[in-house]
Amino acid sequence: MASAQQQLTELFRQLTAGDQLTLLAFAEFLAGRSSPGAVTVTREPVVIPEPEPIERQAGESVVGALKRLAKTYPMLDKTAMLGATSDLVASAIMQGADPVGVIDQLENIFREHYEKLKSGDHE
Incomplete structure (x- = not known):
């Protein structure tokens, strides 16, 4: 046991x-x-840590931004964001999308997932 x-x-x-x-x-x-009624679990609320801000560097690549955001938001489940983030990375690499705009969108995705985690919406 x-x-x-x-x-x-x-x-x-x-x-x-x-x-x-x-x-x-x-x-x-x-x-x-x-065993119905036999167990009462008292749990402490989970404290969600604050992001660890890392400043965006001039000329940062999309992949570099993704790594920076993963370090900024270590508490997030990256697999939950995989679809949206991989689409953006692909658009930057394969279609030549503006890296600054793609990085802005990546930052928004991470921020939104963090806010959902803080609010208790884990879906």
Whole structure:
């Protein structure tokens, strides 16, 4: 049992804040299902860290901006943004879209996902 708890703890630490909330909700559901009324879980609210602002460099590439934003918003689940971000990167590389405009859009995507995480909307 101890090794299962250790494994669960390690996996929990690797999750984003939103995924940690999902895992806690699922664990509460399972605990309540097996013994109704027997488990009352009091959990502390998850504190979502503030972004770590990194200034945009002059002449920054789209890929460089993506790396900067990933460091600025380490709490976000990057796979949730993959569709939108990959489309923008592709438009910059394949279609020659204006890099500054693409970077502005990437910053907006990251900011919007952060605001959703802060508001509790993890979908």
